[in-house]
Amino acid sequence: MTLVPQIFTCTRCGYCCHGETTVSLNADDQKRMIQALNEPEETVRQSFWRVTGNTVQMKTVDGHCVFYDDGCRVHAGRPWRCGQWPLHPSILEDESNFLAISDSCPGINKNLSYRQFCEILRNLLNNDSFSC
Ligand code: SF4
Ligand code: SF4
Known part of the structure; x- marks a missing residue:
């Protein structure tokens, strides 16, 4: 059984999808997003990505990620960093x-102490390929 629900249950508040920049997409993220959108790469690049040198991010609209609309509209093709958030290794x-x-x-489950939270997160990061 996944450990995720013990420490985190997304409320879909959308806070992490807001801001004027987004996480960057690595090569695997780019492929997965193109597949999920089922559009030609050039269309995806033009419509949804902000490319700065070698850095590819998602465009933002009205202060949030272009895919945010009361939830993620590209859930299956979202970048791995979005899938991992907020269970980031820096917490440890x-x-x-x-x-x-x-x-x-x-x-985030606020009923756990920092130590308890880290114990579960460490197991999760060590033993499970997970997404939130
Ligand atoms: S992961 Fe994002 S959308 Fe989900 S509860 Fe946390 S801030 Fe809100
Ligand atoms: S891809 Fe989805 S989860 Fe990631 S920032 Fe955009 S709307 Fe949020």
């Missing part, structure tokens, strides 16, 4: 990272 490095992420994400 420093409690301040945990507090910052926990403050911005209502889906």
Whole structure:
């Protein structure tokens, strides 16, 4: 059984999809997104991506990711960083990272201590290929 629900349940508040920049897409993310959208690469590039040198991000519209509309419209093809969020490995490095992420994400289980949270997250990151 996945460990994710023990430490996180997304409320779909959309906070993490807002802002003027987005996560960047690696080569696998780009392929997966093109497949999920079932559009030619050039169309996806023109319509949805902001390309700066070698960096590919998603465009933003009205202060949020172009795919955000009361949820993610490209869920199956979203970048891996979106799939991992908010269970980021940096949480294990420093409690301040945990507090910052926990403050911005209502889906984090606030009933656990930092130590308890890290214990579960460490198991998750070590043993499971997961997405949130
Ligand atoms: S991951 Fe957190 S911040 Fe993002 S939509 Fe879900 S609950 Fe909201
Ligand atoms: S791809 Fe989906 S999950 Fe990622 S920022 Fe855009 S709307 Fe949010």
